[in-house]
Amino acid sequence: MGTSNLEIVQSVGIDIGTSTTQFVVSRLTVKNVAPGSLVPRFAITDKEVRYKSDIHFTPIDSNNRVDADKIFALIRSEFSRAGVSPETIDTGAVIITGETAKKENARSISGKVAGFAGDFVVATAGGKLESIIAGKGSGASDLSRRDYATVANIDIGGGTANVGIFKNGKALDSCCINVGGRLLQVDQSTGRVISVSEPMKSILEDIDLGLRPGERVSLEILGRICRRMSMVILECLGTGELSALAEQLLMTAPLRLDYDIDRVMVSGGVADHVYAPASSMAITDATRYGDIGPLFGMELARLFQARKVPMAEPTETIRATVIGAGAQTVDVSGSTILADDAVLPFKNIPVAIPFSDTLPGDETAIAKGVAQSIDNFYENDSLDKIAIGLTGNQYLSFKEIQVLARGLLKGLDPVIRAGFPVIIVLEADIGKVLGQSMKAVNGQMNIVCVDQLLVTEGDYVDIGKSIAGGTVVPVVIKSLVFETKQI
Amino acid sequence: MDNQIEKDIVESVLAKLLEQGILNPSAKATPATEAATGSTVDTDSEPVTLEPMDFIGIENPNNLEALKVMRKSTPARILMGRAGARQRTASLLNFQADHAAAVDAVFKDVSDEFLAEHNLFKVRTIVKDKDEYLMKPELGKKLSDETKREILDKGDKGKQVQIIVVDGLSSTSIEANIADVMPALIQGLETQGITVAKPFFIQYGRVGVMDEVAPLMACDVIVQFIGERPGLITADSMSAYMAYRPDHNTVEAERTVISNIHRGGTPPAEAGAHLATVVKKMIDNKVSGVKLAELMR
Numbered sequence: 001m002g003t004s005n006l007e008i009v010q011s012v013g014i015d016i017g018t019s020t021t022q023f024v025v026s027r028l029t030v031k032n033v034a035p036g037s038l039v040p041r042f043a044i045t046d047k048e049v050r051y052k053s054d055i056h057f058t059p060i061d062s063n064n065r066v067d068a069d070k071i072f073a074l075i076r077s078e079f080s081r082a083g084v085s086p087e088t089i090d091t092g093a094v095i096i097t098g099e100t101a102k103k104e105n106a107r108s109i110s111g112k113v114a115g116f117a118g119d120f121v122v123a124t125a126g127g128k129l130e131s132i133i134a135g136k137g138s139g140a141s142d143l144s145r146r147d148y149a150t151v152a153n154i155d156i157g158g159g160t161a162n163v164g165i166f167k168n169g170k171a172l173d174s175c176c177i178n179v180g181g182r183l184l185q186v187d188q189s190t191g192r193v194i195s196v197s198e199p200m201k202s203i204l205e206d207i208d209l210g211l212r213p214g215e216r217v218s219l220e221i222l223g224r225i226c227r228r229m230s231m232v233i234l235e236c237l238g239t240g241e242l243s244a245l246a247e248q249l250l251m252t253a254p255l256r257l258d259y260d261i262d263r264v265m266v267s268g269g270v271a272d273h274v275y276a277p278a279s280s281m282a283i284t285d286a287t288r289y290g291d292i293g294p295l296f297g298m299e300l301a302r303l304f305q306a307r308k309v310p311m312a313e314p315t316e317t318i319r320a321t322v323i324g325a326g327a328q329t330v331d332v333s334g335s336t337i338l339a340d341d342a343v344l345p346f347k348n349i350p351v352a353i354p355f356s357d358t359l360p361g362d363e364t365a366i367a368k369g370v371a372q373s374i375d376n377f378y379e380n381d382s383l384d385k386i387a388i389g390l391t392g393n394q395y396l397s398f399k400e401i402q403v404l405a406r407g408l409l410k411g412l413d414p415v416i417r418a419g420f421p422v423i424i425v426l427e428a429d430i431g432k433v434l435g436q437s438m439k440a441v442n443g444q445m446n447i448v449c450v451d452q453l454l455v456t457e458g459d460y461v462d463i464g465k466s467i468a469g470g471t472v473v474p475v476v477i478k479s480l481v482f483e484t485k486q487i
Numbered sequence: 488m489d490n491q492i493e494k495d496i497v498e499s500v501l502a503k504l505l506e507q508g509i510l511n512p513s514a515k516a517t518p519a520t521e522a523a524t525g526s527t528v529d530t531d532s533e534p535v536t537l538e539p540m541d542f543i544g545i546e547n548p549n550n551l552e553a554l555k556v557m558r559k560s561t562p563a564r565i566l567m568g569r570a571g572a573r574q575r576t577a578s579l580l581n582f583q584a585d586h587a588a589a590v591d592a593v594f595k596d597v598s599d600e601f602l603a604e605h606n607l608f609k610v611r612t613i614v615k616d617k618d619e620y621l622m623k624p625e626l627g628k629k630l631s632d633e634t635k636r637e638i639l640d641k642g643d644k645g646k647q648v649q650i651i652v653v654d655g656l657s658s659t660s661i662e663a664n665i666a667d668v669m670p671a672l673i674q675g676l677e678t679q680g681i682t683v684a685k686p687f688f689i690q691y692g693r694v695g696v697m698d699e700v701a702p703l704m705a706c707d708v709i710v711q712f713i714g715e716r717p718g719l720i721t722a723d724s725m726s727a728y729m730a731y732r733p734d735h736n737t738v739e740a741e742r743t744v745i746s747n748i749h750r751g752g753t754p755p756a757e758a759g760a761h762l763a764t765v766v767k768k769m770i771d772n773k774v775s776g777v778k779l780a781e782l783m784r
Contacts, residue, residue, distance in 0.1 A: 039757075
């Protein structure tokens with residue numbers, strides 16, 4: 001059927017990092033890509049960054065906390081400079097990253113800013129998702145698809161290095177390391193230390209150095225610090241054993257490394273100094289931003305070169321995360337689905353995966369599995385919205401789908417009786433027929449049954465109101481969002 | 488060449504091979520005896536097992552992972568490998584098997600057991616047999632007066648939607664998909680409060696046969712499931728042609744089609760659910776084909 005609807009989705013990306021805060025507005029084109037005689041298939045066909053803000057220093061107040069009021073004012077002024085009103089934003093992400101994510105009020109900022117920026121904007125602070133978003137924004141994900149290669153993207157900012165591993169365009173693994181260019185602040189004019197962050201103290205201890213604010217520091221000392229941080233990154237990528245320092249600085253589980261990395265890409269503010277390394281650097285150049293970012297980039301480039309690490313150039317460096325946040329977080333569901341717009345959008349719905357292997361063949365077993373997975377989730381808490389994720393692409397006949405529909409409804413009975421909608425997220429392309437089969441049992445229920453999406457245990461999903469004439473819904477799948485360990 | 492000379496040459500070569508131990512003396516007469524007893528070409532035994540189509544035949548690939556991704560991206564015959572300048576025997580066998588399946592799909596008939604199982608009564612266009620059907624396409628669009636009476640007698644006149652199942656060019660696809668697509672469509676229509684007439688089967692039919700059926704049954708929308716001309720990827724692919732109140736004045740632009748319904752394409756049950764939505768739009772807007780597509784734009 002020739003539904004060639006074309007929809008423009010306006011997306012915002014806001015990255016509040018340790019050193020810098022950035023803002024972008026992008027336009028995503030959602031289009032039917034199937035030929036006329038086929039069932040429509042919608043996909044994001046174009047991503048255009050319409051507005052890039054300047055790179056602002058993240059406002060920090062006298063107590064070394066993120067200054068929420070200043071951030072709020074900054075974002076408000078960026079919206080007006082972009083000529084965009086927050087009400088017209090359909091989707092996007094506010095990402096609080098690096099050291100900033102640890103600062104006490106990070107979550108309240110993310111909630112506040114997300115609420116201001118639009119209905120369907122993701123707010124997050126967490127190493128895993130940030131690693132994936134940065135790798136999508138830097139071009140690592142696209143490179144891995146284009147070259148059928150496994151690409152590691154290291155996004156190095158002021159406070160953290162986020163490593164995302166991509167294979168054939170898909171995120172495979174990630175980790176977050178507490179090393180960055182602004183963990184040590186040095187005054188350019190005097191060459192004296194301004195402040196030493198907590199993780200930097202661990203690094204200094206490891207190389208038997210003691211630095212205090214006010215102390216003069218030599219280029220040689222700064223070089224040693226940067227070389228040690230570079231080495232930690234290399235250890236985390238699987239070169240040799242993880243040192244005690246690396247273990248301490250890892251904010252997530254280490255990479256699984258059950259794959260070979262073909263290429264390494266570096267993005268983030270430090271990346272500019274990796275790809276255009278100076279052969280030598282005066283201390284005034286090294287500390288030109290009041291930190292050690294440029295020197296860290298140069299030392300990392302030298303180490304990677306010496307170890308013959310195969311490098312690839314990113315398409316974005318310092319803006320990788322914000323561009324990823326603005327253009328790469330949202331996906332669209334399959335185009336034959338059943339979704340009651342009246343109950344949408346949903347935010348932060350936990351996903352329960354009742355069947356890790358194949359689906360049971362009978363209604364009772366399905367109902368039991370579903371009920372069990374809900375119980376596991378809301379063990380002692382009162383029931384709330386929950387999505388049932390069904391993975392696997394096995395072929396299901398109409399009769400099997402009927403059995404599945406009845407089993408799901410039976411298992412979801414407590415959820416339905418509590419007045420919550422039925423939310424099913426499927427991998428197989430059976431969303432519409434399953435939704436209709438459930439409707440046939442009970443026409444009064446609110447059902448959101450979306451397909452061609454892969455979810456895993458522990459994921460949270462956001463589902464937006466349908467677009468393109470009710471055929472698809474925008475979806476954001478967030479894997480283990482707030483998992484970052486606090487040092 | 489003289490027969491005797493030829494025989495001498497063969498014997499001397501065989502003698503030489505025996506002498507060098509390349510040929511086993513007891514195996515000398517084997518080819519003939521094997522053929523006679525049928526132990527190498529045994530038509531009664533298990534059929535040949537074909538190599539799976541997702542097999543990657545490239546030897547020593549530089550990047551096997553990349554090939555796996557490409558292999559998954561299409562059902563086409565890529566990455567088959569080769570034997571010298573030619574395809575491998577396994578590739579050839581697969582090709583021949585698929586070709587045979589395509590031919591079977593065209594020439595076989597939809598079985599009576601299948602029709603009984605799905606509660607479809609059977610009528611035929613004015614076509615006499617398969618040969619005439621294939622050679623005179625226009626006859627596959629017509630029903631005799633007697634057939635029309637039979638349809639009126641056995642079917643339901645005056646419902647909103649009439650579903651017909653037509654063999655078209657692949658009886659195989661009808662038997663492969665109807666069990667899943669039809670109940671999904673009927674369920675989707677009925678939950679939207681749309682009335683559905685008793686479906687039936689038309690043998691030797693073409694798409695245009697709906698123009699005869701719709702005025703006869705006085706339905707608003709006709710949904711015709713018809714077997715697609717089989718290709719070498721699948722013989723199971725089926726289309727659904729739909730039109731709003733078609734008759735002898737209907738042109739092709741007034742038909743809506745959803746093609747490629749099969750397990751490897753649009754899954755039949757999901758296609759049925761989607762068709763129910765399309766039919767609803769036709770009824771609401773009282774149009775089909777290009778005009779409906781324009782409205783949906």
